Amino acid sequence: MGKVIKYEKDNIDTDVIIPGQYLKLHDYDEIAKHAMEGIDPDFHSKVQKGDFLVAGRNFGCGSSREHAPIALSQCGIKGVIAVSFARIFYRNAVDGGFLLPIEVDEETYKKIGNGDQIEVDIGTNQIKNVTKNQTYAMKPFSEIVAKIISAGGLFKYKPD
Amino acid sequence: MNITEKILARASGKSKVAPGDIIFANVDKAMIHDVSGPGVIKVFEKLQKQGIPTEKLWDSSKVWVAEDHFVPSAEKISAENIVKLSKFTKQYGIQKHFKYGMGQYGICHTLSHEEAMVLPGEVYVGGDSHTNTTGALGAFACGLGHTDVAYVLLNGKIWFKVPETLYFKLNGKLPEHMMAKDLILKIIGDIGTEGAAYEAMQFGGSGISEMTVESRLTLCNMTTEAGAKNGIIEPDQKVFDYLGQRGATGYTPVHGDDDAQYAKVYEYEASELEPTIAKPFSPENIAVVRDIAGVELDKSYIGSCTGAKYEDLEAAAKILKGRQVRIRTEILPAAISIYKRAMENGLIKIFLDAGVTVGPPTCGACCGAHMGVLAKDEICISTTNRNFPGRMGHVESQTYLASPLVAAASAVTGKITDPRDL
Known part of the structure; x- marks a missing residue:
């Protein structure tokens, strides 16, 4: 179970998730200190291991910087729940084994509130909102994405 | 098949691919720079701890390196990254490392065409989102993150979902006061920053034929801002001449079939466009x-x-x-x-x-x-x-x-x- 940190915004881009000036950093803990700095400088101190970030459409658009999923995951974020994801962020999250990029419909996005306690079951594709006693469906991962996630990242995945 | 599909079919050893297919494509060229390079080095360090071998690249002659983001070194951390990058290229025998202060260097995407690092028909991946730029030479050019690029450097291939292609047709030559930037901003304004997410954006029509190679590069560069996997233009004599002037020979251009399919076609009349700003x-x-x-x-x-x-x-x-x-x-x-x-x-x-x-x-x-x-x-x-x-x-x-x-x-x-x- 993890708590929800919600930003009711579309197009949260990689410059917001980890501003360009920090791209020179490659120590994961140092990167994590600046997670979401463009929108919420206190983010890293709010997160506990296993929490979920919730946002709107096109999360992670912009740069290819792997710093973005690294920053969130190193803070403790287990998964980002969004209406849609930009492609490189999505790939980086999955192939690097950093966090779960979970797609939900607009209605579910609206129902999940900041601070709610939730559980995500990627086996049954369900999100359980313990605080509100609700259950939502998440969009199932595609076959290859599910396999890479279950392997723990691209390097551990053995193509058929 | 259209040009993107044909390149991906060739690269994955298949006679035919269709949008939605998952393929492992053999990569022809790969690029890292002073941000993604140290990122890849970090991935290599993680792999070593897991016992995954990283001693040898798949083909160091196909890998090239740019120094562009924090150069000339902005402060000491970026200076250390540049040193790290130089050690990496030396260790792995990468010959093509464009170093600042040592003749030709520049922004990676600019070198990709100025130095003819990427050729028509190739699969090119880079550790930078604007890798899409080089699709203007008729290559499949796509940006990836550090883990994916590390995977390419060690294995020479990477998975892709074959994208749907959106086709943007420009009728007529852009007037003197307009540039390719105006057109691509207009297109992004029309389709939105998510308008081509996971898809290919192909440009064609008489207005594109009239354009210089450099203008076409501007179009493909900005496809990233519409969320596209790649931007691409069928190569023509202008591209062959441009590459010839830069010493490139011995490549096999790929062209789409006459019955190529596109998910959607958008048409623009050059005479109706205005200078545009975002x-x-x-x-x-x-x-x-x-x-x-x-x-x-x-x-x-x-x-x-x-x-x-x-x-x-x-x-x-x-x-x-x-x-x-x-x-x-x-x-x-x-x-x-x-x-x-x-x-x-x-x-x-x-x-x-x-x-x-x-x-x-x-x-x-x-x-x-x-x-x-x-x-x-x-x-x-x-x-x-x-x-x-x-x-x-x-x-x-x-x-x-x-x-x-x-x-x-x-x-x-x-x-x-x-x-x-x-």
């Missing part, structure tokens, strides 16, 4: 330049892979010749070869006479790294490709994206200006 804080937030003319500016920035190729500098020089800038203006040619040509042809003198600061090739302030980043509340017009909050500096600075003609005209007046109204 307002803060998104490349999709477009306006016609004349509709917002007069907005006061603090700075004009003419740089980046998108907006500091030779013809971009020529366009700026056309405006700045014999005039003075009224606001801080920086021009940073995107590669040394371009800088040199600009000097030989008198462009640099025009810029200096106009009061412009001319800088070295660097991604610099485009990504908020260094060399001209913006303060709180500063307003900049820029030939770069993104204007998200904080992109070029302070999160409360503002960036307007425009063509080099518009950025130069605005530098002269200190306000957003259509070049026709100067």
